[in-house]
Amino acid sequence: MLTKYKGYLIDLDGTMYLGTDIIPGAPEFIDRLNAANIPYLFVTNNSSRTPKQVADKLVKMGIHTTPENVFTTSRATAQFIHDEKPGASVYVIGEDGILEALTDKGLEVVTHENPDYVVTGIDRGITYEKLAGACLSVRNGARFISTNGDIAIPTERGFLPGNGSLTSVVTVSTETQPVFIGKPEPVIMEQALAVLGTTKEETIMVGDYYDTDIRAGIGIGIDTLLVYTGVTQPDHLDRYEIKPTHTSQNLNEWPI
Template sequence: MTNKKYGGYLIDLDGTIYLGNKRIPAGENFIHRLQEAKIPYLLVTNNTTKTPRVVQKRLSQHFNIETPLETIYTASLATVDYMNDLGLEKTVYIIGEDGLKEAIYEAGYKKDRENPAYVVVALDTDLTYEMLVLATLAIHKGAKFIGTNPDLNLPNERGLTPGAGALIKMLEAATRVEATIIGKPEAIIADKAVEKLGLPKSDLLMVGDNYLTDIHTGINNGIDSLLVTTGFTKAEEVPNLPVPPTYVVSSLDEWEV
């Protein structure tokens, strides 16, 4: 297809470059074409369960993509950047997996189950009721409530499974406190990602499979968007989307970099 040429790309991973553990060859080809053309890109993911190094290794071993560590920007890293900007006491209670915990603890934050300055909530496949209780009580005591990303579902090879957003909604109901959301489509992660690429928003394209997160990142933050219908948002939904993406493709092989 004929399209505007962009100086840089913000690219989603799951559903766009791969789907769960399944390869999307067009997604792999897309990254290779950007690399060959020496076009800068940032892989911007709401997934907090894996560290950037694990994401890098997984891309290499399973999806035929070699990419520098600095091209991977997770909602975990954006959460740490936001917490550092706020500058509260460095105590935290986390519902989340190793990717999130490692990023936060490496930044100098200490675990506090009783009176943390922050409660950070992400996807946690080992979630227990007691973890929800501790988070609820801490928020009631005044802890800053942060949700890493609003994804209600996680698309994978099994279908649409519960995402971090579903856990955040549960705690919002229990505390009657609205979480500050870091990940796509919020301005917090978008602005940090744009800052890292060092290009004006007018020269960037946001690429993703999820209209509610990826494409709204573009719509809400003044960045052109490309929806690829390989994951969450299906082709039959496109005609009824309230604000259309700048572009829609069924495969990233259709896109000219």
């Protein structure tokens, strides 16, 4: 007997799509949630895209959703800084998604080396000068935040450097650990839950990757559903002491 959950937090890559391919059952799953009026949020560690860019991609793939259902680590990062210091100055390594999220929240994106915060997100336009400015800022006392610790990004070329590896330049050079915001950290999850408006008992985290998605759900004490459509496969679970609450071959098999 499955519990009927009243709110869903849902991963994207490996759960809704793989690269540019939709995962069978994913559009129907979202349609069923929509039809049942069950609130959900896509919770993603991707800091480079804005919620609108993410929603546009999903809609093109046949998933009926809107930007309001997309909760990015950039949004969580901006909220985290705003909660600590409204209007703070922020030195940023990153792309559109994080820049828009910070300015939307009234934070000041600066290029000088005495900011209140340094934020690192994936940046395919990374330069030595950007890294130097981040290191100097952290040495000058800026609080160091990283959107996520993902070490690699799966692409058609293979695994490319993820934000966690770019962040390590600043971590190693300044000998200062950042606060990580994205999954599996609790920051993004607690914020997403607050936006969703359901209680922990009523909410479930759905994802394909134990180390980020399932760990994130377990970390804030909510139920989890591991779908075998991405990274983590059944035989991998042996190595984890705490199992997901539920597992499923795909989302077609999951009764909401």
